[in-house]
Amino acid sequence: MKRAARGVQTVELMSGLRRILVTGAQGNVGREVVRALLARGVFVRQAVRDPDARPADLGQGNELVRFDFHQPETFETALEACDGLFLLRPPAIAKVKGTLNRLVTVALERGVQQIVFLSVAGAAKNQLVPHHAVETHLKTSAKGWTILRPGFFAQNLGDAYQRDILEDDRVYVPAGDGRVAFVHLRDIAEIAAAAFLEPERHYQQAYELTGGEALSFQAVAQTLTEALGRTIRYDAAGVLGYLRHLSRRGLPLAQALVQTILHVGLRWGQAQAIDPTLERLLGRRPLTLREYVRDNARLWTP
Numbered sequence: 001m002k003r004a005a006r007g008v009q010t011v012e013l014m015s016g017l018r019r020i021l022v023t024g025a026q027g028n029v030g031r032e033v034v035r036a037l038l039a040r041g042v043f044v045r046q047a048v049r050d051p052d053a054r055p056a057d058l059g060q061g062n063e064l065v066r067f068d069f070h071q072p073e074t075f076e077t078a079l080e081a082c083d084g085l086f087l088l089r090p091p092a093i094a095k096v097k098g099t100l101n102r103l104v105t106v107a108l109e110r111g112v113q114q115i116v117f118l119s120v121a122g123a124a125k126n127q128l129v130p131h132h133a134v135e136t137h138l139k140t141s142a143k144g145w146t147i148l149r150p151g152f153f154a155q156n157l158g159d160a161y162q163r164d165i166l167e168d169d170r171v172y173v174p175a176g177d178g179r180v181a182f183v184h185l186r187d188i189a190e191i192a193a194a195a196f197l198e199p200e201r202h203y204q205q206a207y208e209l210t211g212g213e214a215l216s217f218q219a220v221a222q223t224l225t226e227a228l229g230r231t232i233r234y235d236a237a238g239v240l241g242y243l244r245h246l247s248r249r250g251l252p253l254a255q256a257l258v259q260t261i262l263h264v265g266l267r268w269g270q271a272q273a274i275d276p277t278l279e280r281l282l283g284r285r286p287l288t289l290r291e292y293v294r295d296n297a298r299l300w301t302p
Contacts, residue, residue, distance in 0.1 A: 019081055020196055023047045023067065023103075024088035028155050029118060032189035033086050038062060040193055047078050069099040075106040082110070084196045087117045089130060094254035096130050101137040114144040114199040116192050120262070121151045121208060122270060128261055135206075146195040147206040151271045152262075154182045154211070154292040157220070158299040160259070163249065165232060165300045171221050172245065174237040178266030180217070181210035181274045184287035191281050207277050212286045214272040220289065227293045228300055239264060 020037055024030040025046035037044050038061055047067035067078040069090065079085070085107045093099050107115060117138055123131035138145045157165065164172045188209060195202040215223075217234040224232040237245065239260060246256035265271070278286050 018083055019043045019045055020084035020086060021045045021047055021065075021079055021082040021107075022086040023069075024090060027088070027090075028153075028159055029088055029185055029188065030086070032185045033192050034062065036186075036189040036193040037196065040197060042193070042196060045078070045082060069093055069103065072098070072102055072106070075103055076110065079107055079110045079112065082107075083113045084199075085112050085115045086192060086196075087115055087134070089118070089134065091255045091258070092252055094130050094258065096133050096137075100130075100134050104134070104137055104141060108142055112144075114146070114196060114203075115142055116146045116148065116195045118188070118192070119147050119149045119206075121149045121210070122265070123149060124206065129258060139204075144199060144203055146199075146202040146204075148188060148191060148195075148209060149206060150183045150188050150209040151211070152180045152182055152266075153188075154184045154287075154289045156182075157224070157289075157293065158296055162299055165224065166302060169231060170233050170235050171217055171224070172235045172237050172242070173217065173263045174239050174242040174260065174267075175217055175263050176236055176267035177216060178269060179214040179272040180220075180266060181212070181214045181271060182220075182289040182292075183209055183211045183278065184289075184292055187278060187282060187286050191278070194281065207281070208275045209278045210271075210273065210275045210286075211288065212274060212279060213288065214274055215289060223290055223293050224300065227290075227297050232300075 020042055022030050022033055022044055025034055026048055034044050034046060043061045046062065046064045048064050049068055051064035051066050065078045067074045087100060089096065089100055104115060115138060117134060119131040119135055120129060123129050123135055126132060135147055161171055164170055191207065191209065221232045221234040242260055243256055246259060
């Protein structure tokens, strides 16, 4: 038995998983995964570039370890005594062979039993996104893997779109009239945690994960308008205009191209289908974009 942090009921890990290494642990997704694992009594090792910069809320059952995808010499130490790996591709990494895929190989050599990879919707068929190569490597190299393919995050509003909303009162993406079944990161984190707690149930499963409603970006802008008390508009960007916009925002070219490709695909309905998998796995309705906006209005308040 392992004792849960902060008074949460203890749980027994069915397969004996003892320690999970979480990459991207201090980003939006990683923080939610860390919280979900700690709440379920799992010991978490956060992979970070600077372990000396300890967050104030590190908490019990939680430790930091130095890690950098571009420094393979950090891999073995980070993975020591870990039998689970949450794998996340940082947006700035486009070449995965010597980074994410190499980490997967080292993890398997070190005896990691279960790897949960945060991919993207459509990655199984879309060879243009880096996630495709990671999925292929996992499927051909590992026995214990679970692939999460979420659609667009509700949290994009507080991350990739935040500056445009905050400074220009607009949502600016090249999505045309496309609709999106936005998914809440808290729900994704619950599924990731479940894949470690019950790995036998989730072994070699790839899940398409969407929210429960498909919204146009006009509707997203209206939701923001109602929550913030000021008018937020949707400007449908052109492809070249969006690339220039991202460049001015300081994004590397490779990251800007991936972000543009993913958004242009929305024009043809690539993210509008509502998949029932998330609701089935959660046993409840998914959280909504409106709930995310309501809970985080401060992010877009000058």
